[in-house]
Every structure is written in C-alpha cells, then in structure tokens.
Amino acid sequence: MLNFVMQYQGVLKKMKTENSTEIQYYLDMKTDFLNMNQLLNKEIKLSFVTYECLNCHLEKKIYRQGFCKSCFFDAPNAGDWIMRPELSKAHLDIEDRDLVYEKSVQLQPHIVYLANSSNVKVGVTRKQQVPTRWIDQGAHEAIEIVEVPNRYLAGITEVALKEHVADKTNWRKMLKNDIEDENLVEWRDKLKAYIPEEAKEYFIENNSETNINFPVVKYPTKPKSLNLIKTPNYTGKLVGIKGQYLIFDDETVFNVRANEGLVVSIEL
Structure with a gap:
C-alpha cells in the first residue's frame, strides 16, 4: 500500500508555465504552488472533492470553461x-x-x-x-x-x-x-x-x-483520458507533462485545463 505524506487541495486552473530549455509547469493549489516537474517519476493520487466556479466562486456544477452555467452565459470573460x-x-x-x-x-x-x-x-x-x-x-x-x-x-x-x-x-x-x-x-x-x-x-x-521542449519521460502509445467525475480517485506515476496534460505511466492522461473549476486534492 502506498503511503502518501503530503496533501494539497485547491480549485483547478490551467497550469502556469515558464519557457526554458525544458518547459517548467506550476499548479496553483491555493495555499501552495507546486512545481509539477519535480513530481516526475513520483506516485500521485488525484481526488475529486467538489466544484467551484472560476467566476462567482460558488459551489456550483461546472458547465464549460471553468464556469457554472449562469456565469458561462452572463460573464464578460465567457x-x-x-x-x-x-x-x-x-x-x-x-x-x-x-x-x-x-x-x-x-x-x-x-x-x-x-x-x-x-x-x-x-x-x-x-x-x-x-x-x-x-x-x-x-x-x-x-x-x-x-x-x-x-x-x-x-x-x-x-x-x-x-x-x-x-x-x-x-x-x-x-x-x-x-x-x-x-x-x-x-x-x-x-x-x-x-x-x-x-x-x-x-x-x-x-x-x-x-x-519548445516538454518534460516527458515516457509518451503514451494509447492515451486514455481520465474523467475525475466518473473516477473520483486515481493514483498513478507521473511520467510527463505536455500542453496542459499530465501523463501517467499506465497511459492515463489528465487535461488540467479541461477540468478547471473542479476542486481536487493531490496527495504525494
């Protein structure tokens, strides 16, 4: 059994990036800023907690682009x-x-x-x-x-x-x-x-x-997308980051940007 020793929780927003010899990725977890490159070849547990609209910040189901349905049709940035x-x-x-x-x-x-x-x-x-x-x-x-x-x-x-x-x-x-x-x-x-x-x-x-060079140890041959709503708990070894995707050793991939507005916990 894996023993996770650190836990972070926050609402997902697209990873911030730094253009370097190899792209550096950072995930804003509200009280912590995770350098995702440092997590390569490490086991990570991702868990869905709830929703938080990126516009009104209420606990409402995400409709599109990180917005609840009302904000998606009303907010100027949508x-x-x-x-x-x-x-x-x-x-x-x-x-x-x-x-x-x-x-x-x-x-x-x-x-x-x-x-x-x-x-x-x-x-x-x-x-x-x-x-x-x-x-x-x-x-x-x-x-x-x-x-x-x-x-x-x-x-x-x-x-x-x-x-x-x-x-x-x-x-x-x-x-x-x-x-x-x-x-x-x-x-x-x-x-x-x-x-x-x-x-x-x-x-x-x-x-x-x-x-542009991405931090990828291993590319998937048959990538399968993780739906954290349908599978609220997932554990895997991170082996790469490309675009806004986390790539895991079992060929599971997780699109951070497509899941904006989900509150998740990350255990390391």
Whole structure:
C-alpha cells in the first residue's frame, strides 16, 4: 500500500508555465504552488472533492470553461468572441456583455500564428500570451504570421487561413508525440496570399520558428483520458507533462485545463 505524506487541495486552473530549455509547469493549489516537474517519476493520487466556479466562486456544477452555467452565459470573460475572435466588436464601440472589459482585451495587439502539435494549425492569441498559448497547446514548434492591433482583425485572418490549414489539434496524436517537423517559414510564406486585405499590412516578413521542449519521460502509445467525475480517485506515476496534460505511466492522461473549476486534492 502506498503511503502518501503530503496533501494539497485547491480549485483547478490551467497550469502556469515558464519557457526554458525544458518547459517548467506550476499548479496553483491555493495555499501552495507546486512545481509539477519535480513530481516526475513520483506516485500521485488525484481526488475529486467538489466544484467551484472560476467566476462567482460558488459551489456550483461546472458547465464549460471553468464556469457554472449562469456565469458561462452572463460573464464578460465567457462571451462568444473568446472562442470566435471574428465576432469581436469592441473596435466598433459595440458591447456584447461589458464594453469596458471587452475593450481591455480586444483592443490590444493580437498574433495570428501557426503551431505544430499534431499537425500544422492556425490560431489566435494576445501578443502577451506568446509563447504561453503554444505551450498550452503542446506545440513543439510555432511561428507568428501577423501582428494586428485588435482581436477582430486577428479573427477574420484566422477564418480566412483555416480554409487552407487546420485549426484544431488532435490531442491523442500530440500526446503520443506522433509528430513531424515542418518548415513553418515556408508555411507562413505560402499562406500570405490568403490573408484578408484589412490585415495584409501586418504580415510579419522576417522571423523564425520557436521550438519548445516538454518534460516527458515516457509518451503514451494509447492515451486514455481520465474523467475525475466518473473516477473520483486515481493514483498513478507521473511520467510527463505536455500542453496542459499530465501523463501517467499506465497511459492515463489528465487535461488540467479541461477540468478547471473542479476542486481536487493531490496527495504525494
């Protein structure tokens, strides 16, 4: 029988990352900050405790993206423009849920990028989120295509480019490390012709791709996702971290970000 000697409890939020020779991962457990890299090759017990909405902080069942159902449909940081940047309207002074908040997020520099995690895909992020966004997606290489002054321009550029390149990641392929290196500079130059007229002047002519290394001892061959609601107690040896996934020795994987809003205990 395993004897766990340390216990931490807190509401799950996506792991914070530090870009280094090998990505460093940190999990905020309310009163403690766990460096997850230090837990590699150690047995961990994960247990579901309850729910806590990331917006209202009430003990309410999580609906999507770490929010309870009412917050998901009411909170300004859960508007449709979050997932679909082309719906952004703050640049037109048009409010969705809270114009002050929307202006603070939408009216700042955004990057349209190519990332290679399971395949080459196009995506959008705020400039200040580079390279965090790429790390969260498990991309081993990425490159910026355009830098625009607002989220709307980034959104319409992404919509145009995804007619010619993927916009989704195959999480199983990414976790199996079943990947091929691509020349993202060539991809960037090839896609230049499809950038909308409004964003053409923001094309980035001369840059190189960023390479990212993840702390993985062993990749799974048949990753199976842990549902902590259906399986409220799980114990396994941590053998890797990629994207926002914890990878265990028995090929179980746990997506921290997809489980935001769950209160869990971690025993070491």
